[in-house]
Amino acid sequence: MSDLSDLYQQAVLDHNRTPRNFRRLPDPDGTAEGYNPLCGDLINVDVKMDGDVIREIGFEGGGCAISKASASMMTEVVKGMTRDEAREFFDSFRTAVTEGIDFFEAIDKLGKLAALTGVSEFPARVKCAVLAWHTLRAALDGNKATVTTE
Amino acid sequence: MAGPAKIEVPEGLGKPLDERSVQKLREDFPILKQLVHGKPLVYLDNAATSQKPRQVIDAIADYYESYNSNVHRGLHALSEQATQAYEGARGIVRSFLNADEDREIIFVKGTTEGINLVASSYGRAHLQQGDEIIISEMEHHSNIVPWQILCEEKGAVLKVVPFNDDGELLLDEYERMLGPRTKLVSMTYISNALGTVNPVKSIIEIAHERGVPVLIDGAQAVPHRPVDVQDLDCDFFVFSSHKVFGPTGMGILYGKAEILDSMPPYQGGGDMIRSVTFEKTTYNDLPYKFEAGTPNVAGAIGLGSALEYVSRIGMNNIEEYEKSLLSYATEAVSSIEGVRIIGTASQKAGVLSFLLDQVHAHDVGTVLDTEGVAIRTGHHCAQPVMKHYGIAATARASLAFYNTRADIDALVKGLDKVIEVFTL
Ligand SMILES: Cc1ncc(COP(=O)(O)O)c(C=O)c1O
Numbered sequence: 001m002s003d004l005s006d007l008y009q010q011a012v013l014d015h016n017r018t019p020r021n022f023r024r025l026p027d028p029d030g031t032a033e034g035y036n037p038l039c040g041d042l043i044n045v046d047v048k049m050d051g052d053v054i055r056e057i058g059f060e061g062g063g064c065a066i067s068k069a070s071a072s073m074m075t076e077v078v079k080g081m082t083r084d085e086a087r088e089f090f091d092s093f094r095t096a097v098t099e100g101i102d103f104f105e106a107i108d109k110l111g112k113l114a115a116l117t118g119v120s121e122f123p124a125r126v127k128c129a130v131l132a133w134h135t136l137r138a139a140l141d142g143n144k145a146t147v148t149t150e
Numbered sequence: 151m152a153g154p155a156k157i158e159v160p161e162g163l164g165k166p167l168d169e170r171s172v173q174k175l176r177e178d179f180p181i182l183k184q185l186v187h188g189k190p191l192v193y194l195d196n197a198a199t200s201q202k203p204r205q206v207i208d209a210i211a212d213y214y215e216s217y218n219s220n221v222h223r224g225l226h227a228l229s230e231q232a233t234q235a236y237e238g239a240r241g242i243v244r245s246f247l248n249a250d251e252d253r254e255i256i257f258v259k260g261t262t263e264g265i266n267l268v269a270s271s272y273g274r275a276h277l278q279q280g281d282e283i284i285i286s287e288m289e290h291h292s293n294i295v296p297w298q299i300l301c302e303e304k305g306a307v308l309k310v311v312p313f314n315d316d317g318e319l320l321l322d323e324y325e326r327m328l329g330p331r332t333k334l335v336s337m338t339y340i341s342n343a344l345g346t347v348n349p350v351k352s353i354i355e356i357a358h359e360r361g362v363p364v365l366i367d368g369a370q371a372v373p374h375r376p377v378d379v380q381d382l383d384c385d386f387f388v389f390s391s392h393k394v395f396g397p398t399g400m401g402i403l404y405g406k407a408e409i410l411d412s413m414p415p416y417q418g419g420g421d422m423i424r425s426v427t428f429e430k431t432t433y434n435d436l437p438y439k440f441e442a443g444t445p446n447v448a449g450a451i452g453l454g455s456a457l458e459y460v461s462r463i464g465m466n467n468i469e470e471y472e473k474s475l476l477s478y479a480t481e482a483v484s485s486i487e488g489v490r491i492i493g494t495a496s497q498k499a500g501v502l503s504f505l506l507d508q509v510h511a512h513d514v515g516t517v518l519d520t521e522g523v524a525i526r527t528g529h530h531c532a533q534p535v536m537k538h539y540g541i542a543a544t545a546r547a548s549l550a551f552y553n554t555r556a557d558i559d560a561l562v563k564g565l566d567k568v569i570e571v572f573t574l
Contacts, residue, residue: 004520008513008571039512040529040542063542064510065572122516 006118007125008065011073016065021075023058033146034135036127039063043071045135052082057136064128066119071132073112083140090133096120097129164464167471169554175463176552178203189522192560197342197501197548198526199392200373202456206396209455210448221447222421222438236447239454240437246457247387248378249404253436256410257450260401261369262292264388265336267403267440268365269296271413272386273334279305282331286311286319286348287538288341291531293367297336306333313538317344317493324353328360335364339371343532343546344493345476345501347371354384363409369393373550374472374499376465379404391449395550396456400449403440410436417442460551468551472500475549479558483547486565492544503530503544506565509572511543517571518545521564 025031028046035042041063048056057075062068078086092109095101097119106114119129127149138147165171176182179201184191193201213235219228221236243255258264277283283297287310301308309332311324319337328335335357340347354364363385371377372389379387386409391400405413415422415433419442424432433439460468479502484491488507506514515527526546529536536542547561 004517004571007516013572038528039510040533040536041510042542064512066513125512125516128512 007122009115009118011112011115012065012069015069015072019059019062019068019072021058022060022072024060025056025058028139030139030142032135032138034131034138034148035146036063036067036131036149038127038149041067041128041131043067043132043135045071045132045139047136047139052084054078054081054083054086054140059132059135062132064125066116066125066128067131070113070116070129073116074132074136077111077113078136086140087137090130090137093133094130097126164462164467167463167467167551172471172552172554176554178205178459179552180204180207182552186522186524187520190560192521192523192557192564194547194549194553194557194561195524195526196373196550196553197370197393197530197546199398200395200550201552202395202397202452203459205459206452206455210397210452213448213451218447220444232447235454236445236450239450242454242457243402243404246377246461247402247404248380250380251407254404254407254410256403256405256437256440257445258388258401258403258440259399259446260390260392261290261367261388262390262401264386264401264403265293265365265367266296267416268334268336268386268388268405269300271416271440272409273297273300273304275412275414277301277304277306277333280331281306281333282309282327282329283307284309284311284324284327284332284335284337286337287313287534288317288319288344288346288532289336289338289534290342290367290369291533293336293338294534307331310534311337313344313346315539317341317346317495319346319348319353321349321352321356325356328357328362332357332360332362335362336367337364338367338369339377340374340499340501341493341532341535342370342501342548343503343530343535343544344495345498345503346493346495347375347497347499349497350384351382354382358383370500373460373468375469385409391453391456394453394456395459396453397449400446400453402453407436410440415442416440419443421445463551469499471551472549475553475555475558476500476502478555479547479549479561482558482562483565486562486569488569489565492539492541500550501546501548503546505541505544506568509568511545513572514545514565514568517568518561518564521560521567523561523564525561 025046029049030047043061045059059071096117100120106117134147181201217228217231219232221233240255309327357364365386366384368389373394387404392398422442490505492503511527528543
């Protein structure tokens with residue numbers, strides 16, 4: 001078990017307290033709802049596209065600090081990415097939070113999302129970290145049904 | 151060996167519990183001695199499942215080591231011994247619940263299966279289109295979903311008794327709901343999410359005045375207080391072994407003999423029949439009619455041992471001790487700034503559900519875990535309760551008789567840590 005401060009880093013707590021892009025977008029090009037049945041948390045992600053590029057993104061809902069911080073940071077990093085780039089980023093992020101990653105490598109690959117890789121030491125919380133990402137992918141795919149972490 | 155059907159109370163036990171005698175009892179629970187994340191385990195998740203004393207673990211091991219065999223079948227010595235122990239456990243349960251006869255005690259998998267059995271057998275036989283079943287807003291999902299399935303199948307109506315913001319059932323509404331079409335009332339004794347102790351005796355009396363039978367979900371009652379099914383006069387009573395210091399995969403459905411007798415079988419198979427031909431099969435008598443297939447023999451023996459164990463301590467002593475521990479916990483936790491207690495009924499047992507301002511229950515749970523404190527966070531399989539309060543989850547500390555004030559102090563210290571982490 002690693003230290004708690006690895007999980008609740010300053011950046012995580014900050015994004016939890018003042019989440020970025022915390023709003024619904026009018027007329028989104030893609031939208032999806034994500035649900036974590038374990039905690040009953042619900043999140044909405046809306047995207048506005050410019051061709052294949054994510055021009056704007058907003059989220060609302062979420063619950064615990066991990067899910068909220070992950071969603072908030074996500075909205076910052078994926079803005080300007082193409083669909084494929086966002087999907088690829090999610091894959092690396094998911095691998096990092098499930099399997100663990102060297103912190104410096106994480107900073108290199110994931111930027112500010114590295115702050116969340118401490119989650120890999122807390123298996124019960126991995127789903128909280130990836131909820132927003134699953135929801136984003138569904139929004140990009142034009143998938144209407146609610147996605148769940150199960 | 152076959153358990154005695156009467157529970158004997160040895161000298162020196164059965165006295166009121168205090169911190170010292172509880173310390174001594176804790177030594178019976180091997181699991182409580184460990185460190186979690188380097189800190190002594192503080193187990194406050196008893197409403198989810200309870201820990202097992204050495205006596206229960208030994209009884210199960212003894213069965214597998216010395217007389218494992220099938221019951222009601224072989225003529226050989228081991229089968230005889232296993233059957234005696236299995237039926238002995240039935241006798242212990244009967245005595246524990248003060249049921250009238252052994253055949254009113256049906257071994258099932260747990261509370262969930264007990265309710266499903268009644269819904270499936272009693273419900274299918276007695277319900278018609280337009281009939282009504284009454285439950286409450288504070289039920290565990292296992293006392294909601296089986297009735298929804300049944301009502302859907304039958305075109306029947308599920309009515310729900312609401313509770314007030316303290317978590318107390320609105321009995322006036324309940325009385326109004328009972329009507330000529332009401333076929334069954336199914337209610338929890340104690341809410342696993344709120345800790346409310348419902349006035350089940352009145353609930354049963356009111357239903358009986360109108361000739362309506364009542365099922366009581368006793369999952370959260372049996373570990374915390376004495377239960378006398380004849381005094382309650384309930385028609386069905388269900389509970390799970392694992393919540394009362396026994397093994398998982400075992401539970402009890404009590405039913406009044408005449409009602410059980412009138413019910414069709416639940417599952418078909420071995421043991422539940424008297425004779426089988428392709429033309430006509432006749433069913434066995436109670437309780438075997440409802441126990442198809444090789445049963446959970448070790449589970450029954452373990453449950454019997456667990457009930458003997460708590461009976462030696464005395465359920466009334468456990469009730470008294472926990473009452474004082476719960477009020478200590480309530481006071482300590484509510485004095486933390488930013489805490490809101492969910493469930494403030496005047497009669498409560500075992501459960502302290504709460505919210506911490508600005509901090510999600512899951513974050514509370516994770517921080518407490520790193521302090522060695524195990525609680526449950528989430529909706530506690532009672533989503534309608536969460537909806538009542540407009541929340542997604544609570545943090546829930548739940549007690550057993552082996553908890554001490556030191557456990558509560560550790561919880562409070564852990565909550566201070568949560569606040570420290572989240573107000574940095
Ligand atoms: C009040 C109540 N009813 C029913 C159940 C279901 O019990 P089991 O899962 O053992 O069948 C529980 C367990 O959480 C409970 O607390």
